[in-house]
Amino acid sequence: xxxxxxxxxxxxxxxxxxxxxxxxxxxxxxxxxxxxxxxxxxxxxxxxxxxxxxxxxxxxxxxxxxxxxxxxxxxxxxxxxxxxxxxxxxxxxxxxxxxxxxxxxxxxxxxxxxxxxxxxxxxxxxxxxxxxxxxxxxxxxxxxxxxxxxxxxxxxxxxxxxxxxxxxxxxxxxxxxxxxxxxxxxxxxxxxxxxxxxxxxxxxxxxxxxxxxxxxxxxxxxxxxxxxxxxxxxxxxxxxxxxxxxxxxxxxxxxxxxxxxxxxxxxxxxxxxxxxxxxxxxxxxxxxxxxxxxxxxxxxxxxxxxxxxxxxxxxxxxxxxxxxxxxxxxxxxxxxxxxxxxxxxxxxxxxxxxxxxxxxxxxxxx
Amino acid sequence: xxxxxxxxxxxxxxxxxxxxxxxxxxxxxxxxxxxxxxxxxxxxxxxxxxxxxxxxxxxxxxxxxxxxxxxxxxxxxxxxxxxxxxxxxxxxxxxxxxxxxxxxxxxxxxxxxxxxxxxxxxxxxxxxxxxxxxxxxxxxxxxxxxxxxxxxxxxxxxxxxxxxxxxxxxxxxxxxxxxxxxxxxxxxxxxxxxxxxxxxxxxxxxxxxxxxxxxxxxxxxxxxxxxxxxxxxxxxxxxxxxxxxxxxxxxxxxxxxxxxxxxxxxxxxxxxxxxxxxxxxxxxxxxxxxxxxxxxxxx
Numbered sequence: 001x002x003x004x005x006x007x008x009x010x011x012x013x014x015x016x017x018x019x020x021x022x023x024x025x026x027x028x029x030x031x032x033x034x035x036x037x038x039x040x041x042x043x044x045x046x047x048x049x050x051x052x053x054x055x056x057x058x059x060x061x062x063x064x065x066x067x068x069x070x071x072x073x074x075x076x077x078x079x080x081x082x083x084x085x086x087x088x089x090x091x092x093x094x095x096x097x098x099x100x101x102x103x104x105x106x107x108x109x110x111x112x113x114x115x116x117x118x119x120x121x122x123x124x125x126x127x128x129x130x131x132x133x134x135x136x137x138x139x140x141x142x143x144x145x146x147x148x149x150x151x152x153x154x155x156x157x158x159x160x161x162x163x164x165x166x167x168x169x170x171x172x173x174x175x176x177x178x179x180x181x182x183x184x185x186x187x188x189x190x191x192x193x194x195x196x197x198x199x200x201x202x203x204x205x206x207x208x209x210x211x212x213x214x215x216x217x218x219x220x221x222x223x224x225x226x227x228x229x230x231x232x233x234x235x236x237x238x239x240x241x242x243x244x245x246x247x248x249x250x251x252x253x254x255x256x257x258x259x260x261x262x263x264x265x266x267x268x269x270x271x272x273x274x275x276x277x278x279x280x281x282x283x284x285x286x287x288x289x290x291x292x293x294x295x296x297x298x299x300x301x302x303x304x305x306x307x308x309x310x311x312x313x314x315x316x317x318x319x320x321x322x323x324x325x326x327x328x329x330x331x332x333x334x335x336x337x338x339x340x341x342x343x344x345x346x347x348x349x350x351x352x353x354x355x356x357x358x359x360x361x362x363x364x365x366x
Numbered sequence: 367x368x369x370x371x372x373x374x375x376x377x378x379x380x381x382x383x384x385x386x387x388x389x390x391x392x393x394x395x396x397x398x399x400x401x402x403x404x405x406x407x408x409x410x411x412x413x414x415x416x417x418x419x420x421x422x423x424x425x426x427x428x429x430x431x432x433x434x435x436x437x438x439x440x441x442x443x444x445x446x447x448x449x450x451x452x453x454x455x456x457x458x459x460x461x462x463x464x465x466x467x468x469x470x471x472x473x474x475x476x477x478x479x480x481x482x483x484x485x486x487x488x489x490x491x492x493x494x495x496x497x498x499x500x501x502x503x504x505x506x507x508x509x510x511x512x513x514x515x516x517x518x519x520x521x522x523x524x525x526x527x528x529x530x531x532x533x534x535x536x537x538x539x540x541x542x543x544x545x546x547x548x549x550x551x552x553x554x555x556x557x558x559x560x561x562x563x564x565x566x567x568x569x570x571x572x573x574x575x576x577x578x579x580x581x582x583x584x585x586x587x588x589x590x591x592x593x594x595x596x597x598x599x600x601x602x603x604x605x606x607x608x609x610x611x612x613x614x615x616x617x618x619x620x621x622x623x624x625x626x627x628x629x630x631x632x633x634x635x636x637x638x639x640x641x642x643x644x645x646x647x648x649x650x651x652x653x654x655x656x657x658x659x660x661x662x663x664x665x
Contacts, residue, residue: 175561175573178580179576222561224524225524228525228526244415248415248416249417262412266412267412267417267420275375285568304606304610308647333424337471338417344419355460
């Protein structure tokens with residue numbers, strides 16, 4: 001059996017000692033899990049390593065950790081897969097003379113460490129879940145028998161229901177890294193679970209709440225980390241985009257972060273110009289050139305704009321006129337598709353990929 | 367090689383030096399660019415957020431226009447275009463009924479997208495089609511002693527399945543490889559795979575620029591001479607907004623940020639001015655000094 005080296009981050013905040021790295025070597029099959037390796041090390045070498053775990057079958061969501069810099073469940077990450085993970089997104093050659101690359105195991109990010117690999121989920125993750133009213137508020141009258149969700153709606157929320165609350169997406173959320181108040185991927189995916197449920201009575205209030213919160217749905221920075229982090233394919237970022245779509249298009253909710261303005265300004269801008277005309281987008285995202293907020297923003301951006309003009313990044317002509325015009329065919333697409341009664345969305349989590357035999361992984365284009 | 371070329375919006379807007387430097391570098395690599403000048407914006411994820419079918423149709427139209435050319439493949443110079451277009455293409459390629467439905471929107475124009483287009487960022491094309499050996503052979507002024515920090519951003523490396531990042535195509539190492547092939551020194555720092563913050567610049571400016579400022583600061587701490595980005599939107603936050611980011615994070619920055627074609631162009635013998643570096647907000651002084659010293663050394 002191959003030999004794997006694990007570097008485990010040890011830290012006890014109560015002790016007053018700085019964190020340290022312990023190295024252990026295990027002989028295990030490549031398809032055994034990182035959790036198997038940690039438990040073996042605990043049994044054979046050092047029982048004091050702190051890790052939270054229970055089901056060992058990727059159901060309970062307890063054993064979230066970072067392996068070679070990437071978050072996931074220790075119980076459903078094979079040793080060979082963990083070894084292949086780089087600190088980037090998937091490449092980590094062994095050091096010279098080594099058979100297999102070292103597997104670094106750390107606690108998840110964005111949450112305080114309680115001890116070693118155990119983080120305080122209550123302080124961050126669960127607080128944020130509580131923030132989004134994570135239960136159904138029944139539309140009255142409640143039927144006497146089962147309250148049935150129509151099939152298409154059930155399918156629609158299936159993806160968010162797959163969440164096991166492991167916190168892997170929270171761990172690597174790059175918006176939360178700079179804005180700890182951001183509601184975050186797990187909680188917002190949970191919010192969509194109820195916004196997508198026709199039995200819920202409070203769709204508008206939920207969306208108003210999350211749009212008005214300056215750290216709500218418009219605080220996501222599109223970094224895709226949560227998509228790669230999730231061991232269950234919940235795709236939290238896409239759920240956030242769906243919340244924005246429903247809030248902005250169906251409920252016409254204008255938020256204080258300019259998310260609504262930005263989205264509508266962007267669409268209008270491309271419909272008119274075919275490609276983006278940035279100066280207009282900037283003003284329109286703040287409510288239009290004559291809006292006081294736009295004036296303030298444009299004024300604060302004046303030094304940048306002047307430097308840009310001086311350096312030739314833009315010319316008065318490109319800044320004020322519209323050198324590009326959308327071809328009429330493009331304008332027509334905007335009008336026809338945006339004018340349809342019903343939006344058509346394809347969710348690959350539900351529909352799957354037609355060409356692939358079951359059980360194989362999706363291959364990216366090349 | 368001939369490619370259907372999608373420059374995106376920002377390279378023709380606030381970062382004209384990107385479009386210009388690509389035009390200068392292409393002939394030096396024997397790339398013939400057939401510009402898709404009738405195609406529309408990829409939507410940058412924002413149109414998809416508004417209406418998925420609209421974003422998929424606009425990009426299906428771009429793909430169909432690319433397939434009409436005699437280019438071997440479609441090439442872009444913007445990670446955000448790559449990411450947004452790959453997302454639409456994933457849906458279009460996954461489901462025949464959906465593809466036909468979206469194509470029906472394009473029938474008035476006589477356009478139709480056929481499954482399986484290859485759409486690559488210039489970075490991918492450099493490594494996978496031109497090849498690093500060929501690139502090395504064309505280097506006239508190796509970037510010796512130039513310490514370059516790669517900044518991948520998000521859209522070109524995540525999600526890994528959609529973007530085809532795997533052992534066979536370790537696309538999350540390509541910037542490292544290209545810097546090395548050009549003779550430069552790769553600087554690893556905390557921000558290599560992080561987000562520049564640009565998508566929320568109008569929504570939460572402080573959070574947005576805190577991201578940009580931190581990565582720039584980390585690169586300074588790692589003693590990089592400059593950063594290189596494959597995405598003009600990252601360039602907007604890291605260069606255009608750098609003076610403001612500096613205030614947000616409360617430290618001096620002054621880190622030059624190069625577009626990928628500019629870095630390649632430098633090594634292929636073009637001057638910083640030819641590559642439009644005079645248009646940057648942060649003067650790439652370290653790069654210009656390096657370039658001058660190399661030219662002086664050669665003389």
